[in-house]
Amino acid sequence: MFFSPLHPMHIPDGFLSVLVSIVFWVFSVVVIGIGLRKTSQTLGERQVPLMGVLAAAIFAGQMLNFSVSGGTSGHLLGAAIAAILLGPWSAVLVMTCVVAVQAVLFQDGGILALGANLFNMAVIGPFVSYAVYSLLTKLFKKQTWGLFVSGFAAAWVSILIASLSCALQLAISGTSPANVAVPAMGLIHMLIGVGEGLITVGAMAFLYATRKDLLHIGEAKPADSKGVVIVGSLIALILAILSPLASSHPDGLEWVAEEHGFIDAAKDAFYNIIPDYTMPGISNPAIATIIAGIVGSIVVFVIAYAIGRAEKRGAVQEDAQR
Amino acid sequence: MRELYAHRDSFIHQRSAKVKVLFTFAFIIFLNLTPHASWSAYLLFLILALALVLSSRVGLGLVLKRSLFALLFVLAAIPLVFTGSDLQRTLVLPGGLRIAYSLSGLSRFASIGIKSWISVLVAALLAATTQFTDILKALAGLKVPKLFVAIVGLMWRYLFVITDEVRRMLRARSSRSAFALNGRRAGGSLAWRARVTGGMAGSLLLRSIERSDRVYAAMLSRGYNGVLPAQEVAPLSRQEWWILGLGILLLILFWGLAVFVGG
Known part of the structure; x- marks a missing residue:
């Protein structure tokens, strides 16, 4: 009846310690609560139908795919395009509905782990997408191609950051060593993110041609969007710096490998993680991975730029043909 | 499935x-x-x-x-x-x-x-x-915000409609392009295929936004004033x-x- 892509970001139950699960439940519930209030203020009576139908659209839209090669395919996940079209708070709500229904009805992601999954896909996804999109569109000002480049970057970065958060949650829970989980999740999602970015750009190009108004070009941003941009950028920065550090300091998460009862492990997690991470002796591998991250970001940026130029050329040719 | x-x-x-x-x-x-x-x-x-x-x-x-x-x-x-x-x-x-x-x-x-x-x-x-609707009612009874339960309830109702719509879009695409035939892959480069899929996603979102307008109008016509009738949970x-x-x-x-x- 339904299809939902097998995607390595839905953490099942059993993989996160109860403490980590509860902490992320609290985070997510607070953010979603704020989202409910904000969208209720801006949308009023329209909130229920608009959010409900769009949540169904994103859920079903995850069936949309294109073949890459050898049986693999690119999928739409939707947080970025939702954040671009609807703004961050509505996107949080829409993604929350999608992720929650996937967990409860399709066992795509656990129930206890739902808080963490919501945090990765329904909080980080929209927040980071919105922050990247806002900052880049400001940078590119009135360039049309800049819009698409920003959309691609928003989708790619948000997927990567969400996957890093997922990897660190696994590492803190002692399920997967950080030096394995972070690079593995990161690399897979650098590729998945390209698919997401391309679909997002395609969707934006379609809407640009048909309903330009939906992309809010040149409109004044709502007053509270600055906070979202700052928080989204902070989340992205912290995770981008923390994850290479964690993965190059597997000793810092040594308690992971030791045989603890759960309660010991959970306690240790919170006492140990601070001395190891507030002032870590920044060793060469850490710097190396951070630099690798920066280089990677630049490469993606260049790709995004190239795609933007290609879109622009395409648009010019279409104009010429008319 | x-x-x-x-x-x-x-x-x-x-x-x-x-x-x-x-x-x-x-x-x-x-x-x-x-x-x-x-x-x-x-x-x-x-x-x-x-x-x-x-x-x-x-x-x-x-x-x-x-x-x-x-x-x-x-x-x-x-x-x-x-x-x-x-x-x-x-x-x-x-x-x-x-x-x-x-x-x-x-x-x-x-x-x-x-x-x-x-x-x-x-x-x-x-x-x-x-039944999913019963789970939703139970959640409302367990102090999950009514507004959120209402949104998920509406999502559930339209999930079937929109899933069918996506299936039709996918069928339309595979009947026209991007479908492997005799080992040859039809339909353009990778970027082209991605762009087509993106166009479909954009079109789906556009249709859904327009659909939500109609849903809202229909709800208004039946006396909707921002509050859904309370669902009684025994x-x-x-x-x-x-x-x-x-x-x-x-x-x-x-x-x-x-x-x-x-x-």
Whole structure:
């Protein structure tokens, strides 16, 4: 009846310690609560139908795919395009509905782990997408191609950051060593993110041609969007710096490998993680991975730029043909 | 292709959705609170889960099949086996390759896999024995914000409509382009295929925004004023309370066995 892509970001139950699960439940519930209030203020009576139908659209839209090669395919996940079209708070709500229904009805992601999954896909996804999109569109000002480049970057970065958060949650829970989980999740999602970015750009190009108004070009941003941009950028920065550090300091998460009862492990997690991470002796591998991250970001940026130029050329040719 | 609710007339189906939601959540919490390598406790949890599945009469196969989907994630825990602090044992592969593995890592890996599998079994049982609308009502009764429940309820109603729409779009695409024929791949470069898919996504979102306008207009025409009619949830009967209480007591017993008696 339904299809939902097998995607390595839905953490099942059993993989996160109860403490980590509860902490992320609290985070997510607070953010979603704020989202409910904000969208209720801006949308009023329209909130229920608009959010409900769009949540169904994103859920079903995850069936949309294109073949890459050898049986693999690119999928739409939707947080970025939702954040671009609807703004961050509505996107949080829409993604929350999608992720929650996937967990409860399709066992795509656990129930206890739902808080963490919501945090990765329904909080980080929209927040980071919105922050990247806002900052880049400001940078590119009135360039049309800049819009698409920003959309691609928003989708790619948000997927990567969400996957890093997922990897660190696994590492803190002692399920997967950080030096394995972070690079593995990161690399897979650098590729998945390209698919997401391309679909997002395609969707934006379609809407640009048909309903330009939906992309809010040149409109004044709502007053509270600055906070979202700052928080989204902070989340992205912290995770981008923390994850290479964690993965190059597997000793810092040594308690992971030791045989603890759960309660010991959970306690240790919170006492140990601070001395190891507030002032870590920044060793060469850490710097190396951070630099690798920066280089990677630049490469993606260049790709995004190239795609933007290609879109622009395409648009010019279409104009010429008319 | 996954089926959802399977209607039967069983003890489990007759229970109030509230009881089932609370019990499922409690089951998963206590199972996950159980320390690693408490094999006998896992066995008890598994027996309880399987007994519930059997008494629900939805068929063991249905729930087992669903539970296997989630198990792919177990790959994420495999490194534990080879990165533990006590790499004492060696595994000799057929090619003469020797790999050191850790026994504690192995038992940790097995614990995670087993916990995860039993959790999915129970979650799948909830979905197979409870109508989604009943789960929503139960959640509203459990103080989940009414507005959120209303949004998910509307999403659920349109999910079927929009899923059909996406299927039609995919069929239209494969009948016109991007479909492999005689080993030759039709339909442009990778960027072109991605762009077509993106166009479809954009078109889907546009149609959905327009659809939500029509839905809103229809709701207004029936007197919608921002508040959905309250859905009455009957309070739990004394019998339901007893069943829930006994169930949770059993879970605490299993957990306590693992924590205080060990293994």
